[in-house]
Amino acid sequence: MPLLNHRRLYLKRLGYDSPPPPTLQTLQELQLRHVCTFAFESLSTLLHLPVPIDLPSVEQKVLLDGRGGYCYELNQMFLALLQELGFEARGITGRVVMGGPPDARTARTHRLSLVILDGVRYVTDVGFGGMVPSAPLQLDTQAVQATPHEPYRLTFHGEEGSYTMWVEVAGEWRGLYVFDLQVQADIDYEIGNWYVSTHPASPFVGQLKVARLAVGQRHTLNNTQYTVHYLGRPSEKCVIENQQALLELLQGTFGIQVPTPLSLHDLFVSDGAA
Template identity: 60%
Template sequence: MSEPRLTNRALYLQRLGFDAPPAPTLESLRALQLRHTGAFPFENLTTLSGEPVHIDLPSIEQKVLHEGRGGYCYELNNLFLALLQELGYDARGISGRVVMGQPEGAWTARTHRLSVVVLDGVRYITDVGFGGMVPTAPLLLDTAAEQLTPHESYRIEQHEDGYTLRAKVADEWKAMYIFDLQRQEDIDYAVGNWYVSTWPESSFARQLMVARTGEGWRRTLNNGSFAIHHIGSESERRQVADVDELIRLLQSEFGIRVPEHAQLKRVLERLIEPA
């Protein structure tokens, strides 16, 4: 069975600042990943609205390229992988277990999608769908060394069950997710997507999570808490006062065209109420 193909490649590349398809090089991959995390925000508005999250390629293209939206890993990394493959990269999807914020040694559900890319026999991971700590450059897989990106530093630890990605946050190496190179099929992603978008205890169903990167900064929004994290200096933080301000913030700071959806607005109002 042939891989699904992008129908809007030229528009997609234009959104990433390319007038023509770039050559499948490491330099191009670095530019594609960095620009992607700035152009297409991580967000979970669809889940909060109670609507299904469709992760087939045509649905993702429509949402992200035409409806002014972002998405989460099952959407953004699926779209990005399709682009990489069309540009001629040797790339495939893999999956992992998010452990950010969990006790050291935690073993969580397999609910994260990312990709592995092989360039001249060298393996990298690439990820454009990991929220407020998304790596902004591809990372060498087969090294334990610290790896610099335009934002934080990362390192990859190999262990018996695969690999752990860690980010350097305030001089501490914090685990982001555990992953391996096991073959994945569409059904594996469908199961993970169903779980994170419909399980009542899933953080994606219980809180607003939005993130975007830029030169020297990350912007994050968690329920009503908005922050601009400046790389190498203090973060700016403020609390959103009401749902109208929240919607304006989503549009102005994250570039999201917020859908007119009554249930979504009610959920957002509830999420930003003071505790």
């Protein structure tokens, strides 16, 4: 069965001229290529704009309008591609704990996917900002797992049936999010997305968060604070001092076609930049 037009375009953006087979190698390549091609970004929530997460809207925004998105957009689009390629896959959700205690009971505000290949279960995630894993992770092991970037591992909490995703950064293991395998309905994603995109306590509302990976690098932008994280050497940080420099960074390094006209003046006022 031929791929739908948007899926064909998606694959072409990822460097494929024809649909690859549903294998582990393909899954690994797709995830790495995605996180190095499409930016995680929150321009819509910065500007207090709606973030529709129906698949046609997501594909229009990311594939046709040259934008990026966050987990409810990017992981949904990635899952649709996997399913059309013949992977056994479905969406799941998690609770973000990054920056706080790994056992915190936060809201379900993260979306990722479960993939089963030859009876082996994996989780795949292309929508977790600056610390997104660049490879799928085998679920039923607590061993350290290498990726093209940092090492990751999963721990299982049998009494709750949940897992914690960890990443090693600068010799320290940091908890990112806690998830389980509970089946999700569309309304579950809608509720989580509504909170992330509209609630005053959401870290995305009125904030600019952008990330994109490259070989051995992670590029992140938090409002006007731009950082390049390298493997094996110190990060480089700088403050973006004006709107023109910010627009050039978004378009160049992050590959985002910024909507025009767009004023980011308030971002510099709130961040104290010139």
